[in-house]
Amino acid sequence: MPDSSSRWYNPGVKQPGLKRDERLARVIDAAIDHVDEAVLITTAGLDLPGPEIVYVNDGFCRMTGYAAEEVLGKTPRILQGPKTDRAELDRLRRCLSQGKPFYGGEITNYRKDGSEYVLAWYILPMVDDAGEITHWMANQRDVTERRALEDQLRHQALHDPLTGLPNRVLLMDRLEHALKRADRREGRVAVCFMDLDDFKVVNDSLGHEAGDRLLVALAGRLEGSLRREDTLARFGGDEFVVLIEDAPDASRATGVADRIVDALREPFVVEGREVFATLSMGIVLADSPRERPEDLLRKADIAMYRAKEKDKAGYAVFDPSMNARVVERMESEGDLRRALRLGEFTVHYQPKVLLETGAIVGVEALARWVHPERGLVPPAGFIPQAEESGLIVPIGRWVLEEACRQAREWQTLHPIDPPLVVCVNISGRQFRYPGLVQDVARVLRESRLEPGSLDLEITENVLIESAQNGLPVERLRRLGAKMIIDDFGTGYSSLSYLKRLPVDFLKVDRSFVEGLGRDPKDEGIVSSVIDLARVLGMETIAEGVESVEQAERLRELGCRFAQGYLFSKPMAAEEMGELLATGARLTGSASGGGPQPDAPGGA
Numbered sequence: 001m002p003d004s005s006s007r008w009y010n011p012g013v014k015q016p017g018l019k020r021d022e023r024l025a026r027v028i029d030a031a032i033d034h035v036d037e038a039v040l041i042t043t044a045g046l047d048l049p050g051p052e053i054v055y056v057n058d059g060f061c062r063m064t065g066y067a068a069e070e071v072l073g074k075t076p077r078i079l080q081g082p083k084t085d086r087a088e089l090d091r092l093r094r095c096l097s098q099g100k101p102f103y104g105g106e107i108t109n110y111r112k113d114g115s116e117y118v119l120a121w122y123i124l125p126m127v128d129d130a131g132e133i134t135h136w137m138a139n140q141r142d143v144t145e146r147r148a149l150e151d152q153l154r155h156q157a158l159h160d161p162l163t164g165l166p167n168r169v170l171l172m173d174r175l176e177h178a179l180k181r182a183d184r185r186e187g188r189v190a191v192c193f194m195d196l197d198d199f200k201v202v203n204d205s206l207g208h209e210a211g212d213r214l215l216v217a218l219a220g221r222l223e224g225s226l227r228r229e230d231t232l233a234r235f236g237g238d239e240f241v242v243l244i245e246d247a248p249d250a251s252r253a254t255g256v257a258d259r260i261v262d263a264l265r266e267p268f269v270v271e272g273r274e275v276f277a278t279l280s281m282g283i284v285l286a287d288s289p290r291e292r293p294e295d296l297l298r299k300a301d302i303a304m305y306r307a308k309e310k311d312k313a314g315y316a317v318f319d320p321s322m323n324a325r326v327v328e329r330m331e332s333e334g335d336l337r338r339a340l341r342l343g344e345f346t347v348h349y350q351p352k353v354l355l356e357t358g359a360i361v362g363v364e365a366l367a368r369w370v371h372p373e374r375g376l377v378p379p380a381g382f383i384p385q386a387e388e389s390g391l392i393v394p395i396g397r398w399v400l401e402e403a404c405r406q407a408r409e410w411q412t413l414h415p416i417d418p419p420l421v422v423c424v425n426i427s428g429r430q431f432r433y434p435g436l437v438q439d440v441a442r443v444l445r446e447s448r449l450e451p452g453s454l455d456l457e458i459t460e461n462v463l464i465e466s467a468q469n470g471l472p473v474e475r476l477r478r479l480g481a482k483m484i485i486d487d488f489g490t491g492y493s494s495l496s497y498l499k500r501l502p503v504d505f506l507k508v509d510r511s512f513v514e515g516l517g518r519d520p521k522d523e524g525i526v527s528s529v530i531d532l533a534r535v536l537g538m539e540t541i542a543e544g545v546e547s548v549e550q551a552e553r554l555r556e557l558g559c560r561f562a563q564g565y566l567f568s569k570p571m572a573a574e575e576m577g578e579l580l581a582t583g584a585r586l587t588g589s590a591s592g593g594g595p596q597p598d599a600p601g602g603a
Helices: 022-033 058-064 086-097 144-158 168-185 199-206 208-224 250-263 293-310 321-342 383-389 392-413 428-432 436-447 460-469 473-479 495-500 520-535 548-557 573-582
Strands: 038-043 053-056 102-110 116-127 133-142 190-196 231-236 239-244 268-270 273-275 279-285 315-317 345-354 360-371 375-377 421-425 454-459 482-488 505-508 539-542
Touching: 038 058, 058 133, 086 102, 086 116, 116 144, 144 168, 168 231, 168 239, 168 293, 190 208, 190 250, 190 293, 199 208, 199 273, 199 428, 208 231, 208 239, 208 250, 208 268, 239 250, 250 279, 250 315, 279 293, 293 315, 293 321, 321 360, 321 383, 321 392, 345 392, 345 421, 345 573, 360 392, 360 573, 383 392, 392 421, 392 428, 392 436, 392 573, 421 482, 428 454, 428 460, 436 454, 436 473, 454 460, 460 482, 473 482, 505 520, 520 539, 520 548
Parallel strands: 279 315, 360 421, 421 454, 454 482, 482 505, 505 539
Antiparallel strands: 038 053, 038 133, 102 116, 116 133, 190 239, 190 279, 231 239, 268 273, 345 360, 360 375
């Protein structure tokens, strides 16, 4: 054991209160050296340069890296540095100046090698026989590891574990403080709420790990487009929020949104593939510094949905009229849920005819909503809301079940060769639903409809997305169902995708059919589509045929199938059954209900 005297400082003057028996001192030193805490004793003076260290134990030397002789006679300031809390030291001085024990909190000090450590401490006065304070004894405990663990837990509680960004809790706290600062400075605060467009497609096609990597890369790119004083947070899932302080008007926030749009023009590389990511953004400017954070975020969320409705990859600035739209959307969604629960949906059918003979070879199933107050609602009146809310999946599943059941019944009652085919529209969101293939297989099995009697109709844009992201065109085709591309020529046509994917029919859009006989450009487009289908081994169907002249020209160009008001309007199942029972041929006499184009499809 080292000589106990080496840990005591004696500058050659009498030290009141430290009359010692050397044997007792050694016993005390040995006991103190066995504790984990650091112990030091200083003189009682508080004036600058401050008290002097007169004793340290081995625990102090282990904790600080200093030998006793290096600190004896020095002031405790030798342990202090840039991160030492000056407010805590001021509290210490006030307490000691009143002769009270000091039960401190925690403070950062520095070891001999310059490294930081955090200690918890308390200081007790040492008095002589007369009750006068002669020295201070400080006990210090190293809590660096505990503090690090607490900091880690605090960080985890306030930050997103995937991206490292502030999470919802920390964002709400910062937003609340930003509003208070704005109140004091008479400034304003803006919030930009962002949602990643079509993120589910990435998860479904490339997997959730790839989706996580995309979110991390996106967070990095977003941070790079912001100012240092802005706060970027991951609000949850694929939602991010930017808090913008010192925003005198909306232009500061729209400038941020423009920079974000520019930052996302280049693709991300995920799983060796290039993936383009776009965000729909809603911007709100705080009308009052006393506005509640949750209300501000709600308004920004409303504006974001407005941006998504208008056009993805853009932004919208909140205005009060948007509240009414949200209420309307909520009521509409509630009505749709009720309609699904109460069985208010029905299916109408429009015949598909063979142009050469007028024979009915198939029907297209079109969903209708029999609203208790509004009457018969066509698809345009509810499909967009169903798509947005996700209700399109159960509605579409019901339409598929009903259409296949009805088609099988008609095949039994009114047999033709080949059997009647039913066409069901599949929306983009429904097509991305992971259980679609299983649903189709189950419905075919339960309805006992031959797979070759089911056509599934998707839009051209969904087809391209399918080719890029592995959506289930090929799996559906393997079931035996046939695939139709709707609105061909109106989207982003890609012959390479068209050549690779197993598609059976191209549907010529009504906008081109309408110009037949009047617009040479439309006729050229229709002719090209028919020729392209023939080269690729596909058939063509023309929709929206309303005149005998259009039907005749389509037949001359080589289009075999058509549907439209010239032949028949969509009709209820009972009417369609009666028409099929007659074996009528629809040659375009007077069977329709006037040239009112039917809104696209069921589900």
